Amino acid sequence: MGTVTTMRAVRLHAFGEPEVLVPEEVPRPVPGPGEVLVRVRAAGVNPPDWYARRGFPNIPRELRPAWQPPLILGSDVSGTVAELGGPDTGWSVGDEVFGLIRFPGLASGYAEYVVAPAEDLARKPAALGHAEAAAVPMAGLTAYQFLHRHLGYQGGGPAVVVGAAGGVGHFALQLLRLAGAEEVVAVASGRHEAFLRGLGADRFVDYTRTPVAEAVRDADLLIDTVGGPDAHLLLPALRRGGRVVPVYLGDYRPERAAELGVAVNEGVWQVRSSGSDLADLAALLADGRIRVALDGEYPLHEAAAAHRRAEQGHIQGKIVLRVGD
DSSP: OOOOOEEEEEEESSOSSGGGEEEEEEEOOOOOTTEEEEEEEEEEEOHHHHHHHTTOTTSOGGGSOOOOSSBOOOOEEEEEEEEESSTTSSOOTTOEEEEEOSTTSOOOOSBSEEEEEGGGEEEOOTTSOHHHHHTSHHHHHHHHIIIIIISOOOOBSOEEEETTTSHHHHHHHHHHHHHTBSOEEEEEOGGGHHHHHHTTOSEEEETTTSOHHHHOOSEEEEEESSOBTTGGGGGGGEEEEEEEEESSOBOOOHHHHHHHTOEEOOSOOOOOOOHHHHHHHHHHHHTTSSOOOEEEEEEGGGHHHHHHHHHHOOOSSEEEEEOOO
């Protein structure tokens, strides 16, 4: 019996709506030096996936990645090491791993197998199933690197998380508590209140009923995972000398921020693949100091449906694709 050289994957041949994601048989990749082949058990669905599926229309043309179809999307995976690209990867066949692969490059995780740089992977916590583990890397690393690598956060006064029920938001809330925030205020729609209080939010603001700046005053830090044209309306929630830090692009009206004495971190922090940072998160997940939330699971061949659901928003945590048993 010959060696199997193909695998199931979801690929797009043109940019567009979710229907461009098509299940196919494609060549199985082969790991090179410093790489491992991972048999994927689950893959996370993230905003950059649907931005890429559409051809990055939300990014200025001169800054768009030069990706051309056919493409396999997906950078968050959890699975089992199936093959080593050399003797010095630090991994063994059969190890259970998870990771944010090659980000911000193209990883091709919506497939039965993916080649990953060995340093992008961390050992999957035994306490997590593969679906839960696949929901962690991009969202968890964004929150972790944002707070600890970008801001050097070591606790402080009241902290606000806008969009707290989403992937990045629900991790940021928990990490702020662990890092010593005096009070953590979660901002989301009312249906998420019980979920966010269960994660440790000290206060909850339903933005559909009360503007954030009316419900919150004198915050030390505001993490905005929503952004957009109305982001400047958040500024009065902060004390003079407070900071607002965007996860996504928003209009923060620099002149108004200066008038209020609020610092706005310029630009958007870009998460990077890091097995070592993910190992730190894995330790927090392993003993329950932080939790990951799954909003839904879809089989790989229903990637289009998963994208439609994820793009609707108003989810709690993450959506993942089930790839293997």
